[in-house]
Amino acid sequence: MNHRAEAPADAILPNGHILRYTFRERLMHWINGGAYLYLMFTGLGIWSPWLFWILVVLGGAQISRMLHPWVGLVFAFSLTWMFITWASQMHPTEEDRAWMKSMEHYVRNEDEEMPPAGRYNMGQKLLFWGFVFCGVLLLLSGVILWVPEYIPWNARALRYFAVLVHPAAALLTIGLLLIHIYMSVFAERGAFKSMIRGDVSQAFAKRHHRLWWERVVGSASRR
Amino acid sequence: MSQATLRIQKISAHAGAIPGEGTQREPQVCKLIDTTTCIGCKACEVACMEWNDLPFGETIFDNTYQTMPETRWNYWNLILFNEHEREDGSLMWLMRKNQCMHCADPGCLEACPSDGAIVQYTNGIVDFQQDKCIGCGYCITGCPFNIPKFNKETKRVYKCTLCADRVTEGLEPACIKSCPTGCLHFGTKDDMRYLANARAKQLQEHSNFPHAGVYDPAGVGGTGVMYVLHDMTQTEAYGGLPSDPHIPWSVKLWKYPMKWLGNAAMLGGLIGLFIHYIRFGPKDDPDDPTQNQNEPPVSKPPVAAPPETTVGGRSR
Helix, strand or coil, X not given: CCHHHHCCCCCECCCCCEECCCHHHXXXXXXXXXXXXXXXXXXXXXXXXXXXXXXXXXXXXXXXXXXXHHHHHHHHHHHHHHHHHHHHHCCCCHHHHHHHHCHHHHHCCCHHHCCCCCCCCHHHHHHHHHHHHHHHHHHHHHHHHHCHHHCCHHHHHHHHHHHHHHHHHHHHHHHHHHHHHXXXXXXXXXXXXXXXXXXXXXXXXXXXCHHHHHHHHHHHHHC | CCCCCCCEEEECCCCCCCCCCCCCCCCCEEEEEEHHHCCCCCHHHHHHHHHCCCCCCCCCCCCCCCCCCCCECCECCEEEEEEEECCCCCEEEEEEEECCCCECCCHHHHHCCCCCCEEEECCCCEEECCCCXXXXXXXXXXXXXXXXXXXXXXXXXXXXXXXXHHHHCCCCCHHHHHCCCCCEEEEEHHHHHHHHHHHHHHHHHHCCCCCCEEECCHHHCCECEEEEECCHHHHHHCCCCCCCCCCCXXXXXXXXXXXXXXXXXXXXXXXXXXXXXXHCCCCXXXXXXXXXXXXCHHHCCCCXXXXXXXXXXXXX
């Protein structure tokens, strides 16, 4: 059996690693991430004349304008999938509040000062809810921006709402994304790999998600 | 379309200097529409279709003389017919030739994200360049007069060019040429302003229209199309002519404060993360027992072999 492809979440693999993200979760994440990157780059090209060249590189401004809404639908669907999969694990807990209070230590890499976190720490939960919230706003305003010619003159307030909300929500997600990429690719060794191959070492789990690690190891030893 | 010698003084979404700003001694041109002498003959509508070779479309009859409810991508010039009841109970039939107003501060150009898709020539004409249009429709949102119209087949937006091709060659726009009553005039903005004020004064003093005036709204910096109206207090009665048009505040908010704040935040975020990386670096690799850079030095035996592996940060 190919453990990485078929093992359930939180399974301990033969090499002692813990499967943090199943294949389905990884696929979901990268569909969402790929769609997001396209949307961000084409969106930035439309956002600023100084970045208009991005649209040219990506096949021309007309093509970008045509594809952006469709890729937006891919993003919306994969975000919905993420919501269904992860929302139940993203409710803030008592431990999260303690974690939030010690944020300063986390930023200063003083991980030994941090209270233990569960499967997701509060930062990750905020990222999740931030993307869900902005995703809803982006979808609602995006539909209006997709077909402005169908909005009658009397309902023009919808267009005024959309041109303001769409970039505002997008800017928020760019802020979240910068931190997300920084944390997962640069700051936390082992995090990026967990979204590629799915597994994290026990040491990683113990360091960054101690409550989750205790639960996984505890239930494994009980078996 | 010929742009001949016209240079560009405003350009949409252009990074860097504006190609023709201040490089040409060119007076602003202006249409003057005297609504008080318009008889609604629609010669201007026909002339516009003819000169610009616009394809025919179906008209819509809704119990008025008006050709269709609003302008279309292929119908740039439309006389709006409005029955207006005055305070004394008498009826007025208001006819207003509606088309692009060629604003000095064009909302369409302000909102457009495509480099050079909307330009304003040095004579004040605002013109769409369909080859550079990306079909986003932001101009539709930016316009306070409901003028730019989307073509679903070409995915481009179209509107009145003020016959830029004719004007460049020293001709008046086609609509002006066709008007049989002399209610349409064309010339420099200064000349038209003089003519319009004289006519408004005449209406006030001799025709019992004390509120007659010239429509040249300051909210959009003045327009390249001016109206003489019987009653400046009732602009909305002329088919929804806004009394104080301006670029929508949400477009202004989006294009100015939000753009600069957003750019500063994105750039600041990138720089901030980079500084964090060179100041604090990555977190210790949990799988590398030699990495203990956050341990206080006293807890480390000097030079000796590593103490029992501290795998987790909290396990010391």
